[in-house]
Amino acid sequence: MTRIQILDPICVSKIAAGEVxxxxxxxxxxLIENAIDASATEIRLTFKNGGKDLIEVKxxxxxxxxxxLPLAIKRHATSKISSEQDLDAISTMGFRGEALYSVASVxxxxxxxxxxxxxxxxxxTVDGDVxxxxxxxxxxxxxxxxxxxxxxxxxxxxxxxxLKKASVEEAHIYDVIAQYAIGHPQISFAFFADGELEFQTxxxxxxxxxIKETLGKELVKSLLDVxxxxxxxxxxxxxxxxxxxxxxxxxxxxxxLNGRRIFSEILQSALExxxxxxxxxxxxxxxxxxxxxxxxxxxxxxxxxKREVLFYDEKDxxxxxxxxxxxxxxxQDFVPRLKxxxxxxxxxxxxxxxxxxVTTSSTSRDIGHFDKKHQIxxxxxxxxxxxxxxxxxxxxxxxxxHIEEREIRDFFGSDLKFRGSLGDEFLLLEDxxxxxxxxxxxxxxxxxxNLEKFTALFKAKKVKSQTFLRPFRLFCxxxxxxxxxxxxxxxxxxxxxxxxxxxxxREVEVFAIPKILAKTDLKKFLESLLDTLPKMVIExxxxxxxxxxxxxxxxxxxxxxxxQQTKDLLHELVNIQNPKICAHGRPTYIRIPYQDFLKQVxxx
Ligand SMILES: Nc1ncnc2c1ncn2[C@@H]1O[C@H](COP(=O)(O)OP(=O)(O)OP(=O)(O)O)[C@@H](O)[C@H]1O
Ligand SMILES: [Mg+2]
Numbered sequence: 205m206t207r208i209q210i211l212d213p214i215c216v217s218k219i220a221a222g223e224v225x226x227x228x229x230x231x232x233x234x235l236i237e238n239a240i241d242a243s244a245t246e247i248r249l250t251f252k253n254g255g256k257d258l259i260e261v262k263x264x265x266x267x268x269x270x271x272x273l274p275l276a277i278k279r280h281a282t283s284k285i286s287s288e289q290d291l292d293a294i295s296t297m298g299f300r301g302e303a304l305y306s307v308a309s310v311x312x313x314x315x316x317x318x319x320x321x322x323x324x325x326x327x328x329t330v331d332g333d334v335x336x337x338x339x340x341x342x343x344x345x346x347x348x349x350x351x352x353x354x355x356x357x358x359x360x361x362x363x364x365x366x367l368k369k370a371s372v373e374e375a376h377i378y379d380v381i382a383q384y385a386i387g388h389p390q391i392s393f394a395f396f397a398d399g400e401l402e403f404q405t406x407x408x409x410x411x412x413x414x415i416k417e418t419l420g421k422e423l424v425k426s427l428l429d430v431x432x433x434x435x436x437x438x439x440x441x442x443x444x445x446x447x448x449x450x451x452x453x454x455x456x457x458x459x460x461l462n463g464r465r466i467f468s469e470i471l472q473s474a475l476e477x478x479x480x481x482x483x484x485x486x487x488x489x490x491x492x493x494x495x496x497x498x499x500x501x502x503x504x505x506x507x508x509x510k511r512e513v514l515f516y517d518e519k520d521x522x523x524x525x526x527x528x529x530x531x532x533x534x535x536q537d538f539v540p541r542l543k544x545x546x547x548x549x550x551x552x553x554x555x556x557x558x559x560x561x562v563t564t565s566s567t568s569r570d571i572g573h574f575d576k577k578h579q580i581x582x583x584x585x586x587x588x589x590x591x592x593x594x595x596x597x598x599x600x601x602x603x604x605x606h607i608e609e610r611e612i613r614d615f616f617g618s619d620l621k622f623r624g625s626l627g628d629e630f631l632l633l634e635d636x637x638x639x640x641x642x643x644x645x646x647x648x649x650x651x652x653x654n655l656e657k658f659t660a661l662f663k664a665k666k667v668k669s670q671t672f673l674r675p676f677r678l679f680c681x682x683x684x685x686x687x688x689x690x691x692x693x694x695x696x697x698x699x700x701x702x703x704x705x706x707x708x709x710r711e712v713e714v715f716a717i718p719k720i721l722a723k724t725d726l727k728k729f730l731e732s733l734l735d736t737l738p739k740m741v742i743e744x745x746x747x748x749x750x751x752x753x754x755x756x757x758x759x760x761x762x763x764x765x766x767x768q769q770t771k772d773l774l775h776e777l778v779n780i781q782n783p784k785i786c787a788h789g790r791p792t793y794i795r796i797p798y799q800d801f802l803k804q805v806x807x808x
Contacts, residue, residue: 214309217334218360220279221306223508227367228255228356229376230509231307235351236384237297238304239263240391240463241284242349245407249381250396254373256356256364264348267319270326270341276315277334279305293499297464297510304351308334310363311356317349332359375683378402382418382681386492387460389414402682402709411443411492420679422727423456423490428536430493435524438497444475444532445490447482452735456490461497464504467511474522478529484761493525607633607771615778616642622770628761631770639798646759646770648786649777655754655787656780658720662750667699668719675703675713678730687737688712691749698749720757729756751787 211219225231232249239247242265252258268276275281282301285291291299307313308330318325325345329338357364367373374397385393385405393414395402405414416424426449432441442460445451459471475491476483483489503514515521607620618637625631626643633642661667680688688695688702695702699718705711714730721729729752736752759765765773777783777792786792802808 213335214333217309220302221309224303224306225310227376228259228373229380231255231259231353231356232377232380234303234307235261239265240388241296241298242266244348244391246392248394251374251377252398254370255377256367256370256373257354259353260350262348262350267347267349268317269319270322273315273317273326273328274337274339277304277308277328277330277337291505294504295462295499305334307353310360312354312358314352315349316343316345318345318347320347371686375686378682383458383465385414385418386411386458387463387465400709415492419681422679426490428532430528430532433528433531435528436520437501438495438521438524440493440495440524440528442491442493444529450483450487450489452486452488452732454488455735457488458492460494461502461513462499466513470518470522471525474525475529478526479533480530482533607774609775611778612774641796642793643796644793646765646773647761648790649773649792650758651754652782652786652792653776653780654720654757655750658753659750662698669699669701669716670719670722671716675715676726678712678714679710680712680734682709684734685709685712691737694746694749718753721753724756732756754787
């Protein structure tokens, strides 16, 4: 066995750097944090080739005195703490004194800095070996600091090989800059990639303009202002998504603790718990929550990249966040999400007078029997047969409707009787031969139907598109744009026509969509599409997009179906290949045998 030996300093520095610097975006994070700690109000970032060839960060902060500059790149050299006690109350972004050392160990590095008291700047240059530095004094520069990082990992080939293509690295960089810009609206950020300005934020008293600049104005429109809430020791402010404007993943959940973005499962669950009934399955709220708390109540020194912190009193924190969210939703005015498609589709779809669905006594008086959130205003031209089936008649008797059709009967083994609805998502049907109760998840059923129909069209290359006269412009982050570009041919085959306009990296144009989506909320669909694309692996792409299209083209929870729609749905369901499971593998309906029920109530 090899004898134990002390590693040589170059190897040590690479191991240390490996913990802090994973990719260009980690360098960017460290350099921005240094600029923030130096009280900069302007930070300009420039990149080449996704940061692999060049990362340049210039700030107008307080700078480093010439005599300290060579120290800045030494390991454990920091101006931010001076003793062990200081670790208990860290109020700066950095404190370990290893970021510059790490970056300088794995790149061709230079730092030029000037304080306000000095006429000239000094510059330190390193070529991968922090013990061999070149110092130039008396360099012309404006006050502040300029760090240049060239050829990242040039001396760490394995790491360099694992870097992704430039557009992917640039997307990571974008995320990092965006989060600091959102967290620090008092600083203006300018971000240039390969000579083009990606975005620029202006100094602002609130966070909204940075959110708008980096994540788009549509997102800003969907936010509620939490206000300023003091919960015990914690001060909380920020923004939350209005119900109905949630996302399909947690990517848009930003928590900041004293200006530092942190990732915390505790905060995520407190947030989601706070939303309670306002959050549907598979929905994730958008949140920008800023927590201000005395540093003595948490420890930031537990994660190599300082992404996570340890709260000493997690329970208090959870309660504070959860009740802030609940309070915000209770006190704020937002438009409820539920609306009926009955009215929207009136002219196009409903076959009037075909069924004996709703008693003629159904008048506006009956509306009162609705759960409030299901209320719809009665249109004077609407006939009773168009009314939704979950109605109760004036004498509170459930309307009974027979569904007699051979194919439906063959499938379920009997005629069915419509018995009403349950919650927002289920229809109740009775099997007339034995009184079994069939509970149908109408969204799941519709989604399955649409998935099979659309997949068949797609396989037969018969997908029809709906073309827009004027293209729909869509804001996107570089990551989303990159994913769209990677998926362009997939999307084309599915009936979309996405194009990348010249002169902006922030938008894509949609010229056509599959016809099946013609009646959906297009903006919502496209947002979900952008959120879904990143998660996919290439071979799964079609299935993922097909499922998403099917989902969006389907009835949604809370919609009220007319009798005809219910009948059509059942008819289509029994004619597809896999009527019993939805696109995600859940049952489309379940059957509760009447005999089991009788046993339970001790009738037999
Ligand atoms: N942009 C800057 N402006 C002014 N001073 C800077 C700047 N960047 C670095 N420094 C100085 O160099 C020191 C070393 O920076 P470095 O990032 O390596 O460590 P740190 O910020 O103290 O701790 P950490 O490793 O946790 O980031 C800092 O403590 C600070 O004094
Ligand atoms: Mg630092």
